[in-house]
Amino acid sequence: MSEGEGAHLRTLEAGKPDASHTAILYLEDLNVSFDGFKAINNLSLYIDKGELRCIIGPNGAGKTTMMDIITGKTRPNSGKAFFGQTIDLLRMSEPEIANAGIGRKFQKPTVFESHSVAENLELAMHGNKKVWHSLWAKLSGEQQDLIDATLQTIGLTDQYHQQAGALSHGQKQWLEIGMLLVQKPYLLLVDEPVAGMTHQEMDRTAELLTSLAGKHSVVVVEHDMDFVRSIARKVTVLHQGSVLAEGSMDEVQNDQRVVEVYLGE
Numbered sequence: 001m002s003e004g005e006g007a008h009l010r011t012l013e014a015g016k017p018d019a020s021h022t023a024i025l026y027l028e029d030l031n032v033s034f035d036g037f038k039a040i041n042n043l044s045l046y047i048d049k050g051e052l053r054c055i056i057g058p059n060g061a062g063k064t065t066m067m068d069i070i071t072g073k074t075r076p077n078s079g080k081a082f083f084g085q086t087i088d089l090l091r092m093s094e095p096e097i098a099n100a101g102i103g104r105k106f107q108k109p110t111v112f113e114s115h116s117v118a119e120n121l122e123l124a125m126h127g128n129k130k131v132w133h134s135l136w137a138k139l140s141g142e143q144q145d146l147i148d149a150t151l152q153t154i155g156l157t158d159q160y161h162q163q164a165g166a167l168s169h170g171q172k173q174w175l176e177i178g179m180l181l182v183q184k185p186y187l188l189l190v191d192e193p194v195a196g197m198t199h200q201e202m203d204r205t206a207e208l209l210t211s212l213a214g215k216h217s218v219v220v221v222e223h224d225m226d227f228v229r230s231i232a233r234k235v236t237v238l239h240q241g242s243v244l245a246e247g248s249m250d251e252v253q254n255d256q257r258v259v260e261v262y263l264g265e
């Protein structure tokens with residue numbers, strides 16, 4: 001084993017990300033080129049433990065590519081990406097990163113339509129593997145408590161036995177967030193959570209995401225500015241693969257550079 005591999009194993013064995021210096025995610029000087037086109041350009045970004053951060057930016061700003069780097073789907077050409085002080089994400093595979101406690105929710109819900117709401121959580125808890133084995137295995141009291149608590153958090157307690165395919169679009173999105181929560185992530189990456197939702201569903205999603213902050217660190221990428229305003233604490237504006245502005249919603253909305261970027265879209 002090379003020295004590098006040893007270091008990688010140690011970080012995995014360390015388990016919990018070391019956020020003793022407040023940040024849980026460190027992205028530093030990241031660069032990604034696709035056929036010579038710089039999708040990510042010297043990007044540096046820090047997320048604090050328990051923080052709820054909104055990431056906005058016009059189409060093509062690099063938001064998805066940034067999420068892809070954090071989850072190991074895209075490898076940067078240069079730069080650093082650390083989870084806590086010690087866990088080097090750039091040395092890990094996608095499953096290793098998920099196991100380390102980074103959960104990602106994509107825009108489109110992907111629940112198991114023919115299974116009940118509770119079974120979906122059960123399957124997610126077992127890592128979506130061995131479907132039938134998972135569903136026949138008896139849940140421990142602790143596992144059952146986690147399912148019950150998660151259903152309460154996502155507002156689907158009354159839908160316990162309901163087939164997931166029969167849920168509304170918004171309910172499917174919440175169920176999928178629940179499927180991440182049962183895996184007890186430290187960091188949740190949520191991509192365009194309110195696309196296609198009714199106003200009522202958007203309000204409920206705002207409550208849900210804000211209730212998760214503190215217990216988890218949450219990064220939300222979203223185009224809907226009214227929604228972002230309703231949940232925003234700190235907002236990061238990406239443009240051409242870099243951070244253009246960062247601050248409160250009011251600060252970034254009144255930033256002339258941000259105004260120009262959005263007007264020019």
Ligand SMILES: Nc1ncnc2c1ncn2[C@@H]1O[C@H](COP(=O)(O)OP(=O)(O)OP(=O)(O)O)[C@@H](O)[C@H]1O
Pocket residue numbers: 034035039057058059060061062063064065066
């Ligand atoms: N695999 C790829 N090959 C080539 N170019 C890519 C690839 N992935 C992304 N890009 C380009 O990189 C840039 C950044 O894309 P990215 O999807 O990260 O932006 P985004 O901010 O998520 O945009 P949107 O809000 O439209 O989803 C875009 O110009 C995109 O066309």
